[in-house]
Amino acid sequence: MEASIQSIALATVLAVLTTWAWRVVNWVWLRPKRLERLLRQQGLSGKPYTFLFGDLKENSRLLTEANSKPISVSGDIKPRLLPFLHQSSQTYGKDSFMWIGPTPRVRITNPEQLKEIFSKINDYPRPGSNPLVKLLADGLASHEGEKWARHRKIINPAFHMEKLKLMLPAFYSSCTEMVGRWEKLVSVDRSCEIDAWVDLQNLTREVISRTAFGSSFEEGKRIFELQGEQAQLTLIALQSVYIPGWRFVPTKMNRRMKSIDKEVRALLMDIIRRREKVIREGEAAGDDLLGLLLESNMKENVGMSLHDVIEECKLFYFAGQETTSVLLVWTMVLLSVHSNWQARAREEVLQIFGSGKPDPDGLSHLKIVTMILNEVLRLYPPVTELGRKVPTETKLGKLTIPPGVQLSMPTLLIHHDQELWGEDAEEFKPERFAEGVSKATKNQVSFFPFGWGPRICIGQNFALIEAKMALAMILQQFTFELSPSYAHAPSNVITLQPRYGVQVILRKAN
Numbered sequence: 001m002e003a004s005i006q007s008i009a010l011a012t013v014l015a016v017l018t019t020w021a022w023r024v025v026n027w028v029w030l031r032p033k034r035l036e037r038l039l040r041q042q043g044l045s046g047k048p049y050t051f052l053f054g055d056l057k058e059n060s061r062l063l064t065e066a067n068s069k070p071i072s073v074s075g076d077i078k079p080r081l082l083p084f085l086h087q088s089s090q091t092y093g094k095d096s097f098m099w100i101g102p103t104p105r106v107r108i109t110n111p112e113q114l115k116e117i118f119s120k121i122n123d124y125p126r127p128g129s130n131p132l133v134k135l136l137a138d139g140l141a142s143h144e145g146e147k148w149a150r151h152r153k154i155i156n157p158a159f160h161m162e163k164l165k166l167m168l169p170a171f172y173s174s175c176t177e178m179v180g181r182w183e184k185l186v187s188v189d190r191s192c193e194i195d196a197w198v199d200l201q202n203l204t205r206e207v208i209s210r211t212a213f214g215s216s217f218e219e220g221k222r223i224f225e226l227q228g229e230q231a232q233l234t235l236i237a238l239q240s241v242y243i244p245g246w247r248f249v250p251t252k253m254n255r256r257m258k259s260i261d262k263e264v265r266a267l268l269m270d271i272i273r274r275r276e277k278v279i280r281e282g283e284a285a286g287d288d289l290l291g292l293l294l295e296s297n298m299k300e301n302v303g304m305s306l307h308d309v310i311e312e313c314k315l316f317y318f319a320g321q322e323t324t325s326v327l328l329v330w331t332m333v334l335l336s337v338h339s340n341w342q343a344r345a346r347e348e349v350l351q352i353f354g355s356g357k358p359d360p361d362g363l364s365h366l367k368i369v370t371m372i373l374n375e376v377l378r379l380y381p382p383v384t385e386l387g388r389k390v391p392t393e394t395k396l397g398k399l400t401i402p403p404g405v406q407l408s409m410p411t412l413l414i415h416h417d418q419e420l421w422g423e424d425a426e427e428f429k430p431e432r433f434a435e436g437v438s439k440a441t442k443n444q445v446s447f448f449p450f451g452w453g454p455r456i457c458i459g460q461n462f463a464l465i466e467a468k469m470a471l472a473m474i475l476q477q478f479t480f481e482l483s484p485s486y487a488h489a490p491s492n493v494i495t496l497q498p499r500y501g502v503q504v505i506l507r508k509a510n
């Protein structure tokens with residue numbers, strides 16, 4: 001009897017081990033080779049699959065090499081930011097794929113296919129991310145299906161244009177403080193050198209603190225510091241193969257990421273609890289994003305949990321300031337180089353506002369400034385690549401995509417594509433947007449700095465209004481040019497940032 005039980009136990013263990021061994025072999029070898037064969041049969045090209053790591057090691061090597069030194073301000077940024085994709089497209093053409101570990105990722109650049117992917121959000125969901133990546137923010141941007149639709153409905157009212165207009169005083173107050181600091185620096189010698197990246201980060205952080213939570217920058221300062229560190233660690237996690245269960249291994253990086261998450265959640269919970277308390281006591285929810293979010297959430301039969309609210313706040317904090325700060329800093333770089341466009345923008349601002357306070361109606365009439373911002377977003381999109389996954393076999397144009405494949409929509413490469421934008425695609429030419437985005441893109445999906453379709457970034461108008469306000473107030477008071485000490489080194493840190501800051505020489509405008 002005892003021998004029989006031992007035999008059954010041994011057989012069970014062997015069966016489990018065999019099953020797991022089969023799953024591992026299938027994951028790291030059999031499945032990737034099968035998917036590779038299916039992709040090649042459809043005319044797609046790419047490097048042959050290499051065990052477990054795929055193209056990640058080569059991608060990492062090329063990134064390290066590309067980021068080892070600055071480039072010319074007029075240089076091509078594609079080989080620096082997406083070196084493997086750039087090299088692969090030159091070798092294999094646009095219809096190609098690469099390996100993210102054992103998962104093939106097909107590059108999609110055709111506007112019609114892009115339109116289909118962006119439109120059919122249920123057929124092409126966002127790829128499931130490394131669980132460690134979700135520690136940065138697990139809000140609206142990462143949800144799918146019913147949860148995404150419910151959260152979008154709850155959050156949407158906070159971003160209506162009428163609500164955003166109520167936030168303009170907060171935009172103005174923060175911009176006034178930064179411009180005031182710059183005026184003091186300039187007043188001594190009529191010019192001074194500043195790191196615009198540091199100041200613009202502080203500006204957008206203060207704006208998001210005031211508009212999202214009604215608090216000052218100081219209250220949110222610790223959260224921003226922690227989220228910045230979390231973004232750096234997230235980037236490292238994204239560049240490596242994630243092994244299931246790895247997040248539970250107590251490595252130094254895993255422990256730090258979880259510690260940051262715990263502290264950020266505690267800080268945000270304190271802000272949320274205090275706000276909920278005053279609302280329950282009968283006070284108005286407030287016109288800031290958190291107040292509007294809590295107010296909208298309370299109207300729903302099935303609202304968001306406290307965990308969900310915290311995650312949305314983390315996303316507000318990170319995305320709300322990152323997008324605008326990178327847009328503004330690259331705008332200052334490009335207007336420093338193209339002084340004629342800086343002069344044209346200043347002339348327009350002074351014609352509409354004089355030296356007065358920018359107002360909503362005036363901001364909506366800034367045609368040249370809008371053209372400039374669109375061209376900056378084309379050349380320096382905040383996020384250089386978007387991804388989707390294919391859960392079931394799906395027809396995409398002439399392609400039949402098997403399940404398990406990921407799709408890459410390389411925003412940077414598409415925004416710089418000469419076939420879509422002309423031979424001057426690498427040049428700064430805001431005039432291409434003189435008659436709006438539709439005319440510039442010939443009604444194709446070739447410009448999507450904030451995404452496109454139903455999942456377009458909910459904070460797009462927030463970011464653009466803030467950027468217009470800040471740029472208008474800077475142009476009212478100053479002229480600026482790049483300092484000789486500036487080193488042009490665009491780098492991906494989740495968003496597209498200047499690695500060594502942006503040193504500019506400010507002068508008081510006449």
